[in-house]
Amino acid sequence: MFARLTSAFAFACLISGTTLAADTKVTDPQIAHIAYTAGVIDIEAAKQALKISKDKEVISFANDMLRDHEAVNTQALDLVKKLKVTPEDNDTSRALMKAATEEREKLSKLSGADFDKAYVANEVAYHKQVNGALESLLIPSAKNAELKDLLETGLKLFQGHQQHAEHVAAMMK
Amino acid sequence: MIHKLSLGAVCGLAVMLAVPSAQAETIRITIDKLVFSPAEISAAVGDVIEWQNNDVMAHTATAKGEFDVVIPPKKTATLTVSKAGTFDYTCRFHPNMKARLQVRQ
Ligand SMILES: [Cu+2]
Numbered sequence: 001m002f003a004r005l006t007s008a009f010a011f012a013c014l015i016s017g018t019t020l021a022a023d024t025k026v027t028d029p030q031i032a033h034i035a036y037t038a039g040v041i042d043i044e045a046a047k048q049a050l051k052i053s054k055d056k057e058v059i060s061f062a063n064d065m066l067r068d069h070e071a072v073n074t075q076a077l078d079l080v081k082k083l084k085v086t087p088e089d090n091d092t093s094r095a096l097m098k099a100a101t102e103e104r105e106k107l108s109k110l111s112g113a114d115f116d117k118a119y120v121a122n123e124v125a126y127h128k129q130v131n132g133a134l135e136s137l138l139i140p141s142a143k144n145a146e147l148k149d150l151l152e153t154g155l156k157l158f159q160g161h162q163q164h165a166e167h168v169a170a171m172m173k
Numbered sequence: 174m175i176h177k178l179s180l181g182a183v184c185g186l187a188v189m190l191a192v193p194s195a196q197a198e199t200i201r202i203t204i205d206k207l208v209f210s211p212a213e214i215s216a217a218v219g220d221v222i223e224w225q226n227n228d229v230m231a232h233t234a235t236a237k238g239e240f241d242v243v244i245p246p247k248k249t250a251t252l253t254v255s256k257a258g259t260f261d262y263t264c265r266f267h268p269n270m271k272a273r274l275q276v277r278q
Contacts, residue, residue, distance in 0.1 A: 064266050071229040071246065156207040157230070160267025167268060 026092070026141050032080050033087035034096070034138060035154060038130050039069040039076070041100040042161075045126070048104055049119050058116045061168050065123070068157060079150055100126075113172075120169045127162035131155060199223055199251075202272070204232055204244065207264075209272035216254050216276050225249045232270065236262040 026034070042065050049062035080087055103122055110118055134155045142148040197219040203210050204226045216222060226232055226244040234242045234252070239260055244250040257278045264270035 068230045068266070075229050153206045153228075156269065157267065160207060160264070160269045163268040164266065 026090070026137065027088070028143050028147055029085050029088035030090040030092070031138050031142050031151070032076065032085055032147065033089055033093050034133075035151060036073055036076050036087055037093040037096055038133075039073040041096060042123075042126065043069045043073075044100065044104065045107075045119070045123065048107060049115075052107075052111060052115050053119065054112070055116045057168055057171060058120065061120070061123075061164065064164065065161065068161070072154060072157060076150060079146060083144060083146065085144075085147075117169075117172060120165055120172065123165040124162060124169055127158050127165060131158050131162060134158065197221065201225060202234075204228060204270075207232075207267055207270050209234075209270060212271070213273045214275070216274065218254055218257055218276060218278055220276075221251050221253050222274065223249055223251045231266065233265045234262050234272070235265045236260040236274075241265070 046062040046066040046069075049058060050066070053059055053062065107115060107118055107122070134151055139148060139151045139155065142151055196217065198216075199221045200214055200216050200223065202214060202222065202224045204224060206228065209224075214222070222234075224232075224234055224242065224244045226246060226248055229246050231246055232244050234240070234244065234250075239256075240252055240262070242250050242252050254274070254276045257276045260274045260276070262272055262274060
């Protein structure tokens, strides 16, 4: 719960921070780094689920997440190489990574149905947060058209994953 | 009167024989950035539906209890329609991807 609050807080700060100061907008190299990090975080979460879970639905969902985010991150790396943009680490990426590490630590203490429920609930919450950041900050701030385009596809993908996670969560009840 | 009826019956038979064999078509649907296009298509029993996936991730065309076609990234997959009806289908991996297939006899 604490970790989830922390990551929600990180995004809240990020979003309100930019609303307050229009001149502290994120740059394309930072956006690329944030989007890539968001994918890496979900890949790490999926790998943990594959190690711990015994549930068929959860395992299948985790495999879907792993496959999709690896595919999109490969595409993102190809794009930054083509655009000669070097992804730049930043406070948002660091806050995301810190919150995700805490969440994984918390989940590592769980097993069985407790783990499955917590993992899927966090997947719903996490995708929702990323969708919010993509819509309100990352997409509007992106300058390069191809980067914006990739982020828009990323938004549809994350929205799809959120719905998928919601279906899995509903089945577990 | 009898004449007319039997002529009608003969015509009916001819139409039934001709439709499935002679006019089977391939209908193509493209998947680009998690969108089926066109989102709504009309086909006849016997036609082949071909999905072309331009994305880097796999998708499916799934109508629960009816069909479940997996379309790998950058590949195509096909389905021969065997049943008339209206089929709303989605992608199992991304439930926000929605489309409709209308099949006439
Ligand atoms: Cu899909």
